Amino acid sequence: MLQLDDKKIEYLEILANQIRQDVIKMLVEAGSGHSAGSLGMADIFTAMYFHVLNHDPKNPFWPDRDRLVLSNGHICPVLYATMARAGYFPLEELTTLRKINSRLQGHPHRESLPGIETTSGPLGSGLSQAIGIALAAKLDHKKYRTYCLMSDGEHDEGNVWEAVMFAGKNRLSNLTAILDRNNIQIDGFTENVMPLEPLKAKYESFNWHVLEVDGHNISDFIDAVFEAQAIFEKPTMIIAHTIPGKGVSFMERDYAWHGIPPNKEQAAAALKELRTLGGKIKSEHE
Amino acid sequence: MLNEELKLNPKLIPSFLGKEKIEEKPNRDGYGEGLVLAGDENNNVVVLCADLTESTRSLAFAKKYPERFFEVGVAEQNLATIAAGLGVSGKIPFISSYATFSPGRNWEQIRTTIAYNNSNVKIVGAHSGVSVGPDGATHQAIEDIATMRVMANMKVFVPCDSIEAKKVTLAASRIFGPVYFRLARESTPIITTEETPFVPQKADVYWLSKKPQAAIIASGPLLYEALFAAYELEKEGVETLVLNNVSVKPMDEKKIIEVAKKTEAIVTVEEHQVMGGMGGAVAEILAKNYPVPMEFIGMQDVFGESGQPNELIKKYKMSKNNIISAVKKVIKRKK
Numbered sequence A: 001m002l003q004l005d006d007k008k009i010e011y012l013e014i015l016a017n018q019i020r021q022d023v024i025k026m027l028v029e030a031g032s033g034h035s036a037g038s039l040g041m042a043d044i045f046t047a048m049y050f051h052v053l054n055h056d057p058k059n060p061f062w063p064d065r066d067r068l069v070l071s072n073g074h075i076c077p078v079l080y081a082t083m084a085r086a087g088y089f090p091l092e093e094l095t096t097l098r099k100i101n102s103r104l105q106g107h108p109h110r111e112s113l114p115g116i117e118t119t120s121g122p123l124g125s126g127l128s129q130a131i132g133i134a135l136a137a138k139l140d141h142k143k144y145r146t147y148c149l150m151s152d153g154e155h156d157e158g159n160v161w162e163a164v165m166f167a168g169k170n171r172l173s174n175l176t177a178i179l180d181r182n183n184i185q186i187d188g189f190t191e192n193v194m195p196l197e198p199l200k201a202k203y204e205s206f207n208w209h210v211l212e213v214d215g216h217n218i219s220d221f222i223d224a225v226f227e228a229q230a231i232f233e234k235p236t237m238i239i240a241h242t243i244p245g246k247g248v249s250f251m252e253r254d255y256a257w258h259g260i261p262p263n264k265e266q267a268a269a270a271l272k273e274l275r276t277l278g279g280k281i282k283s284e285h286e
Numbered sequence B: 001m002l003n004e005e006l007k008l009n010p011k012l013i014p015s016f017l018g019k020e021k022i023e024e025k026p027n028r029d030g031y032g033e034g035l036v037l038a039g040d041e042n043n044n045v046v047v048l049c050a051d052l053t054e055s056t057r058s059l060a061f062a063k064k065y066p067e068r069f070f071e072v073g074v075a076e077q078n079l080a081t082i083a084a085g086l087g088v089s090g091k092i093p094f095i096s097s098y099a100t101f102s103p104g105r106n107w108e109q110i111r112t113t114i115a116y117n118n119s120n121v122k123i124v125g126a127h128s129g130v131s132v133g134p135d136g137a138t139h140q141a142i143e144d145i146a147t148m149r150v151m152a153n154m155k156v157f158v159p160c161d162s163i164e165a166k167k168v169t170l171a172a173s174r175i176f177g178p179v180y181f182r183l184a185r186e187s188t189p190i191i192t193t194e195e196t197p198f199v200p201q202k203a204d205v206y207w208l209s210k211k212p213q214a215a216i217i218a219s220g221p222l223l224y225e226a227l228f229a230a231y232e233l234e235k236e237g238v239e240t241l242v243l244n245n246v247s248v249k250p251m252d253e254k255k256i257i258e259v260a261k262k263t264e265a266i267v268t269v270e271e272h273q274v275m276g277g278m279g280g281a282v283a284e285i286l287a288k289n290y291p292v293p294m295e296f297i298g299m300q301d302v303f304g305e306s307g308q309p310n311e312l313i314k315k316y317k318m319s320k321n322n323i324i325s326a327v328k329k330v331i332k333r334k335k
Helices: A005-032 A035-039 A042-052 A073-086 A091-096 A125-139 A159-171 A199-205 A218-229 A265-282 B012-017 B027-041 B059-064 B074-089 B107-116 B144-149 B161-172 B221-237 B253-263 B276-290 B311-316 B320-332
Strands: A066-071 A146-151 A175-181 A209-214 A237-240 B024-026 B044-047 B069-071 B092-096 B120-125 B155-157 B179-181 B188-189 B206-207 B216-220 B240-244 B245-249 B264-273 B292-300
Touching: A005 A035, A005 A042, A005 A073, A005 A091, A005 A218, A005 A265, A035 A042, A035 A073, A035 B221, A042 A073, A042 A146, A042 A218, A042 A237, A042 B027, A066 A073, A066 A125, A073 A091, A125 A146, A125 A159, A125 A175, A125 B074, A159 B074, A175 A218, A199 A209, A199 A237, A209 A218, A218 A237, B012 B221, B024 B027, B027 B044, B027 B059, B027 B092, B027 B120, B027 B161, B044 B074, B044 B276, B074 B092, B074 B107, B092 B161, B092 B311, B120 B161, B144 B155, B144 B179, B144 B245, B144 B264, B144 B276, B155 B161, B161 B179, B216 B221, B216 B276, B216 B320, B221 B240, B221 B320, B245 B276, B253 B264, B253 B276, B264 B276, B264 B320, B276 B292, B292 B320
Parallel strands: A066 A146, A146 A175, A175 A237, A209 A237, B044 B069, B044 B092, B092 B120, B120 B179, B155 B179, B216 B240, B216 B264, B264 B292
Antiparallel strands: B024 B188, B155 B245, B206 B240
8 A cells, every 4th residue: 555645645636636627528528417426526536546445457357356336326427537547448438428339328337347346326226235245255255345435315225224234234344335425415405305314323323333534635534444444343334524516616515416417618617617726626624 | 748758757647637646845945955056066156035044945055054145134125236246246146035025126126236237146036926825915926027037138937846946046056147037835746857857948848749739838837737738638639739938038939939830829828927927928939930829828917815826826717727728719719
């Protein structure tokens, strides 16, 4: 593992900004797709693919790779952009998102693109698939870790809680879940649509280790991921508080941007803002 | 007469004559035996169950290989999706519950995370058909063949007895990719023997008269009723052939077309809704290749109810006598 010094953090922050720009370009080109969650998770995806994951983009089927399972598949623009930046496939391919004959399906399909661990889109089924992958690691005495990136809205699904119970029962310490707590879903704010709080207490009562971090503070987030690796008794849930649309001021915190792309003018404004910000997109309580 | 090459149970004819009782066993027992054999053969075979370990006959495997057995509780969505994760990680998971729950309740999870994801999961639906009996319609799966065969990447088998269920189980563990097969709750006649061949995507002619006027195509335990009907029809001078159509998907198209050409009339027999089931699949093949008059024995767009299995089979017109009537009817419809 590379040292996480100030220089590396600055590098990751600039990279996350680039990935946000990729996302905007992809979405405006596609003409449909999910803006808010994709932008909100850019820092976490960058941290995962460029610091945390033990992986080899040139060898996506390497049996000992860490597995990253994206449960809320609709934010795949940020997954694809990060994977392309990491070297899984050429950057030029990003603008094929959602188009005919593309490997970048509107929601991720495992068999379409090497490096995609599970097919997702229908919500609530990622954590249990990650559990299956983590169980396989234990059966095979493999050291790889499984990370499941989830949304808060998908916690309305019963399948999530079935999985939470199972992972707690089986003490799956090689599993880390990362929750994008951005408080929005399609119909509005999560606490209005279907209240989820107290989320931390809920997970703890299901026998999980729970950490809460600022999802835009790359350094704190990486610390939390490494703390999770040191917990041998339980699976860990990292509740990452994020701002939907982060980095593009007119999208931030507005649930209307959950499932729509920017138009050309909006995209130009978003890209201008992102270019101006450079490596300055940070958490607001640093 | 019975196809001697297939080495079927020698007690079949004596049982039709009423001279001897044929052995009966639930075909879920064959699944339980097959599961242990599959586990012996391949370390990657794992089994998951949703609080029905004994009833779905996963218990022997769970006892022999506890480290490869996972109890998920009454949670069929979790059952399918955990298996999907195992299946993309080199494991060969078998998941079993009652078919109304899995693949019933978790249909979308199976579609996305197993079928579309092409995960190497084997879905086993126990308690299929109305002959589940007293539990009633909530527990009688009569839609599962339709809902599974409609999924791309999914293979579907319907074994006729416990011996064939054992062979299907072992074969499923050796086939890469999603597989569904259904089992029954009650004891049903043993039709085949260990020597009877089972080859995926192959349908064998179990009964063949000299000049068959109609073909009876059956899947599952009702194959016994179909053979019994063929036997009685022959006594009346009506010649037929009976096909064991265990591979619903992929189906033995060549054989289906061949028997249609030979007989010009088809009766399909299954303990399932007539819409979308095995009979529907046969009709799709024949409509495209060689249309002939068809009759469909099965559930006629209704739910089942509580009762004894034999009472239900009679009430819903899936017994030997109903098959005999259907054969006579379809022969009359020939031009």
